[in-house]
Amino acid sequence: MSAAGNEGPAGIGADTFPKLLIENAKRRGNRPAMREKDLGIWQSWTWSQVLDEVRALSCGLAARGLKRGDKVAIVGDNRPRLYWTMVAAQAVGGVPVPVYQDSVADEMAFVIEHAGARFAVVEDQEQVDKLLEIKERCPTLERIIFDDSRGLRHYDQDFLEPYERAQADGRAFDQANPGFFEAEVAKASGDHNSIILYTSGTTGQPKGVVLSFDNVIRTADNAARLEHLTEREEMLAYLPMAWVGDHIFSYGQSYCSGFCVSCPESSATVMQDLRELGPTYFFAPPRVFENILTTVMIRMEDASWIKRKIFRGFMDLARRSGVKILDGQPVPMTDRLLYWLGGLLVYGPLKNTLGFSRIRLAYTAGEAIGPDIFDFYRSLGINLKQLYGSTEASVFITIQPDGQIKPDTVGPPAPEVEIKVADNGEVMFRGPGVFQEYYKNPEASAETKTQDGWVHTGDAGFFDEDGHLKIIDRAKDVGRLKDGTLFAPKFIENKLKFFPDITEAVVFGDGREDVTAFINIDLEAVGNWAERNGVAYGGYQELAALPQVYSTVQDHVARVNRDLAEDPKLASSQIKRFLILHKELDADDGELTRTRKVRRRIVAEKYKPLIDGLYSDQSHVYIETEVTFEDGRKGKLSADLKIEPAEVFTLQDLKRAS
Amino acid sequence: MSQAHKKIGDIMLKVEDISLSFGGVRALSGVSFDVREHEILAIIGPNGAGKSSMLNVINGVYHPQEGAITYKGSTRKQMRPHQAAKQGIARTFQNIALFKGMSTLDNIMTGRLLKMRRNFLWQALYWGPAQKEEIENRMVCEKIIDFLEIQAIRKTPVGRLPYGLQKRVELGRALAMEPDLLLLDEPMAGMNVEEKEDMCRFVLDVNDEFGTTIALIEHDMGVVMDISDRVMVLDYGRKIADGSPDEVRADQEVIDAYLGVSH
Numbered sequence: 001m002s003a004a005g006n007e008g009p010a011g012i013g014a015d016t017f018p019k020l021l022i023e024n025a026k027r028r029g030n031r032p033a034m035r036e037k038d039l040g041i042w043q044s045w046t047w048s049q050v051l052d053e054v055r056a057l058s059c060g061l062a063a064r065g066l067k068r069g070d071k072v073a074i075v076g077d078n079r080p081r082l083y084w085t086m087v088a089a090q091a092v093g094g095v096p097v098p099v100y101q102d103s104v105a106d107e108m109a110f111v112i113e114h115a116g117a118r119f120a121v122v123e124d125q126e127q128v129d130k131l132l133e134i135k136e137r138c139p140t141l142e143r144i145i146f147d148d149s150r151g152l153r154h155y156d157q158d159f160l161e162p163y164e165r166a167q168a169d170g171r172a173f174d175q176a177n178p179g180f181f182e183a184e185v186a187k188a189s190g191d192h193n194s195i196i197l198y199t200s201g202t203t204g205q206p207k208g209v210v211l212s213f214d215n216v217i218r219t220a221d222n223a224a225r226l227e228h229l230t231e232r233e234e235m236l237a238y239l240p241m242a243w244v245g246d247h248i249f250s251y252g253q254s255y256c257s258g259f260c261v262s263c264p265e266s267s268a269t270v271m272q273d274l275r276e277l278g279p280t281y282f283f284a285p286p287r288v289f290e291n292i293l294t295t296v297m298i299r300m301e302d303a304s305w306i307k308r309k310i311f312r313g314f315m316d317l318a319r320r321s322g323v324k325i326l327d328g329q330p331v332p333m334t335d336r337l338l339y340w341l342g343g344l345l346v347y348g349p350l351k352n353t354l355g356f357s358r359i360r361l362a363y364t365a366g367e368a369i370g371p372d373i374f375d376f377y378r379s380l381g382i383n384l385k386q387l388y389g390s391t392e393a394s395v396f397i398t399i400q401p402d403g404q405i406k407p408d409t410v411g412p413p414a415p416e417v418e419i420k421v422a423d424n425g426e427v428m429f430r431g432p433g434v435f436q437e438y439y440k441n442p443e444a445s446a447e448t449k450t451q452d453g454w455v456h457t458g459d460a461g462f463f464d465e466d467g468h469l470k471i472i473d474r475a476k477d478v479g480r481l482k483d484g485t486l487f488a489p490k491f492i493e494n495k496l497k498f499f500p501d502i503t504e505a506v507v508f509g510d511g512r513e514d515v516t517a518f519i520n521i522d523l524e525a526v527g528n529w530a531e532r533n534g535v536a537y538g539g540y541q542e543l544a545a546l547p548q549v550y551s552t553v554q555d556h557v558a559r560v561n562r563d564l565a566e567d568p569k570l571a572s573s574q575i576k577r578f579l580i581l582h583k584e585l586d587a588d589d590g591e592l593t594r595t596r597k598v599r600r601r602i603v604a605e606k607y608k609p610l611i612d613g614l615y616s617d618q619s620h621v622y623i624e625t626e627v628t629f630e631d632g633r634k635g636k637l638s639a640d641l642k643i644e645p646a647e648v649f650t651l652q653d654l655k656r657a658s
Numbered sequence: 659m660s661q662a663h664k665k666i667g668d669i670m671l672k673v674e675d676i677s678l679s680f681g682g683v684r685a686l687s688g689v690s691f692d693v694r695e696h697e698i699l700a701i702i703g704p705n706g707a708g709k710s711s712m713l714n715v716i717n718g719v720y721h722p723q724e725g726a727i728t729y730k731g732s733t734r735k736q737m738r739p740h741q742a743a744k745q746g747i748a749r750t751f752q753n754i755a756l757f758k759g760m761s762t763l764d765n766i767m768t769g770r771l772l773k774m775r776r777n778f779l780w781q782a783l784y785w786g787p788a789q790k791e792e793i794e795n796r797m798v799c800e801k802i803i804d805f806l807e808i809q810a811i812r813k814t815p816v817g818r819l820p821y822g823l824q825k826r827v828e829l830g831r832a833l834a835m836e837p838d839l840l841l842l843d844e845p846m847a848g849m850n851v852e853e854k855e856d857m858c859r860f861v862l863d864v865n866d867e868f869g870t871t872i873a874l875i876e877h878d879m880g881v882v883m884d885i886s887d888r889v890m891v892l893d894y895g896r897k898i899a900d901g902s903p904d905e906v907r908a909d910q911e912v913i914d915a916y917l918g919v920s921h
Binding site: 038039040041150151153154265266268269272631 | 796797800801803804805807809810812813855863866867
């Protein structure tokens with residue numbers, strides 16, 4: 001890759017984040033590096049101010065006895081001070097360990113104990129309380145530093161202290177030891193450990209993925225160059241700091257390209273902050289794009305008929321020509337003119353409302369995105385692309401190049417990354433982002449990473465004729481029906497989830513005669529339908545049991561079956577029977593991972609009676625389940641669920657119909 | 659936690675022998691009690707016991723026929739609500755009394771009106787001292803919004819908010835007056851468990867962080883016993899008990915008033 005005409009990275013010899021920070025402060029000291037909305041006003045810090053803040057905290061940590069190699073746990077929402085903690089720890093040889101802020105105490109205890117963190121820097125009272133609860137179990141944890149002191153005035157434990165105090169001590173230490181900070185920064189190089197990110201993992205305990213500075217910086221920088229990111233990008237950091245994506249987008253790439261990252265006022269204000277900020281670079285999982293689209297559609301339903309008509313008309317045009325215009329393909333002149341008019345009347349105002357007016361580059365990843373949803377955004381002229389990545393790769397394995405976007409593939413390999421498909425269909429990769437090891441877990445490391453640096457992704461996939469990778473499912477989840485035909489559950493679930501009424505689906509069929517499904521309806525979409533049609537319901541459980549809801553879902557399942565019937569390899573995977581679950585699958589109950597992926601095995605164990613019901617000839621089944629409330633208390637939920645059959649098709653049916 | 663650190667001060671408000679009647683209906687008869695600085699006093703009692711009337715007497719909406727009220731050392735027989743407000747008494751209402759069409763922020767800003775000194779003409783001019791004053795007051799309101807964690811609804815018209823949030827906005831407006839004495843009339847009525855827990859935390863935090871003295875009416879006994887330093891019980895307009903939550907819980911007359919006795 002050539003660096004010509006590119007402003008990033010701060011580069012030359014800067015092979016660690018503290019060095020990049022010093023470079024950035026030198027090169028673009030007066031440009032904003034971070035923003036945060038506080039008391040209703042966006043406050044910003046320039047790169048030189050950030051260096052100042054970081055230096056103070058860094059020296060403060062050293063003054064408190066942080067030694068090279070010590071782990072620093074970071075817990076909280078996206079806050080500038082927590083991002084600074086990462087680089088401050090790295091500057092004096094510490095290794096930051098960000099922890100998912102919504103973890104319950106048990107999960108948090110596991111990570112902190114496993115990492116052996118000596119220090120924890122946390123956001124507020126909520127996190128302090130959680131740490132105090134688990135401190136007994138984490139003998140290595142010596143000191144807790146908090147950012148927001150509200151409600152903590154009367155906590156008198158001597159190992160607790162405010163961020164400001166650590167910084168004040170750091171400034172004094174810095175004055176007493178001139179040259180200390182620079183000398184410490186100079187000690188580290190690219191092959192040193194940069195961060196440990198715990199993956200929420202679909203099975204078992206989380207694993208700590210150790211990444212070196214080279215891993216993060218080279219991967220972040222390669223992608224930044226490919227996409228021509230500059231110091232003028234704007235990004236909103238709203239996804240968990242413990243997730244590798246946020247670490248690369250809001251930290252790695254910001255330091256490499258020198259652009260400004262903004263933190264929302266609170267997790268509830270993200271959509272408003274997005275609109276005010278108008279980012280140029282944006283990442284969201286498919287679920288977020290889906291939710292935004294659902295909200296837009298619901299609001300349009302409530303608009304006056306004339307507005308609805310204009311919206312529909314221009315959206316049809318966008319669907320026809322918008323994507324082609326974005327990809328630079330030929331489009332009739334009339335459509336081009338009308339599209340321009342649509343930009344004035346519909347697309348522009350809509351993008352402005354969503355905060356997408358200035359977007360130059362948007363990514364989505366993590367799950368398959370519905371083709372309708374994907375095309376909706378692209379047809380508005382938003383350059384939404386898919387990528388395929390993992391924590392073990394420091395994110396980027398493939399990236400869709402501009403102008404060659406397909407909804408069902410994830411694109412060719414990212415720069416410097418090699419990909420091969422193993423004999424069993426599993427995708428494997430090798431490249432500069434390949435992780436060092438799973439922390440304190442040599443067996444898992446050896447299982448995942450081969451001697452010569454190839455990493456098993458656990459995903460099954462293949463390359464299409466253009467060299468774009470297509471992922472179909474988790475390799476271990478791809479099974480076979482009793483008659484030996486291929487069964488890719490996620491592929492079917494995704495097809496179900498593309499309907500706005502369905503948020504989650506779990507299908508079963510491995511080793512069975514036929515395929516059955518659990519469905520979770522979308523409370524917002526279906527609830528809105530119920531409201532508009534005057535159907536009364538008292539909550540999720542009641543709504544899910546309504547006969548009208550069942551019949552709508554039945555139609556959706558039939559449409560999926562029709563799609564599946566078209567492919568001879570998948571025709572026998574058609575869904576025979578289904579039920580709508582009485583509760584939403586929830587990460588607090590262990591049914592989803594923190595990144596909201598279904599934990600198939602746990603769901604299968606927990607709802608065994610329901611699966612048995614699906615494979616019997618009963619028309620309903622009774623179940624009692626344990627649920628965990630937000631404050632950690634447990635309760636019981638029982639329900640009698642209806643089981644419905646679904647229409648199935650043969651190839652002859654389809655031919656006759658057409 | 660807050661109980662152990664709290665310093666309850668001198669008597670701030672002394673109510674002596676108050677009697678209030680509407681025609682032939684006697685709402686309050688000979689009620690005396692006091693409120694001490696920094697404490698949380700709960701006023702409880704069965705329906706129609708005169709709790710809301712008592713709050714209305716304290717902040718000058720009702721004028722008692724007999725008795726006197728001493729607030730911060732000055733004794734008075736009658737007082738107008740705006741005078742009460744000027745002296746640092748703020749309140750919320752049993753039935754939410756917000757401006758439904760105005761945003762959360764604007765509603766809270768109305769709580770600052772008493773603190774604004776520039777007259778209508780200055781304000782119409784927009785620039786100059788009125789603007790400076792507006793900014794200062796906005797700052798206070800933003801701190802309250804941050805405190806009550808309602809940033810996400812800052813610009814939402816309050817009529818569109820769920821009940822629990824409206825109650826929180828009303829508390830915000832009362833706090834905007836930076837009161838010394840805060841009167842809360844059933845702050846948790848009609849809330850679910852989670853909203854109640856939030857509200858309790860805010861009441862305790864207000865008391866703890868700003869040192870505000872709080873007198874509240876509440877029906878949820880769990881809440882009352884948990885958060886108040888002292889409980890006063892009214893029944894048929896008379897005071898029947900006054901003491902710590904534990905004392906009141908054990909008081910036979912209180913139990914009778916709540917459960918009823920056979921005569």
